[in-house]
Amino acid sequence: MSGSLSVWIERDGKLLRLRLDRPKANVLDAEMIAALRAAFATHCANASLRGVLIDASGPHFSFGASVEEHLPEKCAAMLGGFHALILDVLKSPIPVLVALRGQCLGGGLELASAAHLLFAAPDTRLGQPEIALGVFAPAASCLLTERITRAAAEDLLLSGRSITGIEAYDMGLINGLSDNPEAAALDYFDAHLARKSANALRFATRAARLDFSARVATKLAAVEELYLNELMQTHDAVEGLTAFIEKRETRWKDQ
Template identity: 65%
Template sequence: MSDVPASSPLKVWWDRDGALLRLRLSRPKANIVDAAMIGALSAALTEHRDAQMMRGVLIDHEGPHFSFGASVEEHMPDRVAAMLATLHRLVLDLLAYPLPVMVAARGQCLGGGLEVATAGHMLFVHPDTRLGQPEIQLGVFPPAASCLLPEKMPLGAAEDLLLSGRSIDGAEAARLGLAQRASDDPESAALAWFDQGPARHSPAVLRLGTKAARLGLVDRVRDKLGALEEMYLSDLMRTHDANEGLTAFLEKRPATWEGR
């Protein structure tokens, strides 16, 4: 393990003789994607991105769940602009990372947690993993997922998740292309893919191949994400229903929608 504070929400270490950077979400059971988690992930990815012999990254988690999602408290009007800015920088960093980023997820993988997972290159899940974007149920929409899901799966399936707020299991996610593979041991499946592929390749060529595979994708998502972040702050957060939905969630009561 690297020398990180005991209070850090992330464990960081090298695997495969320095070829694989390991990042483990370490605030079970919820592993909330809050400012501290976003900051730790961003710092680790930035610190090690130029390691000469690195060939990939694996993000997994402690506890039964990958993540319950982003912090609802940080979605409130006085904090939401800063939260979206940092989360979206992390998503774009993952999307444009110069080497393959694998994610292994069990349990719940929801909201901001699924946005982080989807921004990686390869998502490995358990057949029973629950993946979804429940934001619409709280009266908001997920900007990053609105960009990423249509790039990963058929548009109709992406719109289903975004507009219904329902979750799907890992087996369905793999059939739809959202996940690379559903396995009883997602971490082992991710490591096997790495060992049989990137671990055998030139790190220098792998960086170019990774960039080539996502040429155009990063620019499309960056442009759309900027527009949706502005829509979220300027339009959505001015509605009664968005503020009511978030407040109702925190107060543990049903929301009262007024259509305005």
Template identity: 60%
Template sequence: MGEAINPLKAWLERDGGLLRLRLARPKANIVDAAMIGALQQALGAHLGSPALRAVLLDAEGPHFSFGASVDEHMPEQCAQMLKTLHALVRQMLDSPVPILVAIRGQCLGGGLEVAAAGNLLFVAPDARLGQPEIRLGVFAPAASCLLPPRVGQSRAEELLFSGRSIDGAEAFRIGLADVLADDPEAAALKWYDEHLAALSASSLRFAVRAARCDRVPAIKQKLETVEAMYLEELMASHDAVEGLRAFLEKRSANWENR
């Protein structure tokens, strides 16, 4: 299927107009350092192509992604993990062409953060989307920045504070999903063919910049703030480290509320 970058498959189609990126480590498709690096490399290699009109990100297997690596969230690794994940998010936010994301199955944690950094989300009705980080005693920095502009402040807070997952149908109702489809990949390809394929790639890039010129800088500024909060304050707390350790040790957390 063209160029393979482990753990990501990347190839061009539609006469070079569409970059296909596929998370290729099912069933979990964990967003770890290797996956983040592969995504950054593929985007960096292709986003500058003058013929490119869009990116389509999807995943092999029944699930989009179970999220980030919990091991990499531990204090000794979390700074590097968070900085590289947020660099990927910024790279996606700065994409000169629309990023379409096709989601089926579980799309959780860091997986949803990566998806939400795209432009249009095509989601299966029975998909499950959520930010469960709070249940591990931490919070989702990128999602704290990406969800409010998508679904509104109160709905974003409800998802971030509860850690609950919602199905694709609810995601569509609240505006997190843009298109609801039994086959999200096919729906995204159809949308590209009907709406983008015949456009000037150059003019499309101006349209993307114009639509996002105020929103993207605000998200990036907030991301810098919450990243510092996570690393300098949250990870210095007892309960954040306890929650992560409890998850890895498959036991209940002993919260001390500090």
């Protein structure tokens, strides 16, 4: 366990549990990102594992990445670390399940979207609100168009609006709805993964994502460059982030 992440193994050594543990918002800052990456690096080589379940303490899955770490002096390091985590999840050799409740926003939804199977409460709120801060969601720009229709993905990315778990299920973003998404994810693991050959699951997981992970990795590198070298050189990107931190109205210049 780190100060921001609880880590344990259960189900007779077959399931790795990762719980975001920084109430109330479970912000994905550098410490949380590093702890998640370390857990994947340490445990995913365990040949007995059949799955990973990521969930969160408190009422919300995550409010997203740290806004302070998006500012120009920190955003290159933050994006580098966060996108490395996204690729860790995307290329995980074993299925990654996620249980969502409360708010699942920004980087929280990006993290979940990189996983294999998503379970959510009907009233979960999911969204990519970055556009309201004068920026965009780099990882979601690559992942959402792969998971749902382009029309639905562009709606979420351009509007910044949040949708319910029910809407996300109807879009195909969520695999299962339950008032207790953690229990639903565990039930899925017990019924469909726990008794499979761990070796076979690794090959099946790799095969299912071979082209998908390659496409996302290539696009993510290009989108990260767009974000850092073009977007973050503009007035409005810095203004939107600064205004959010200072809790004041934005003063857009449209440049």
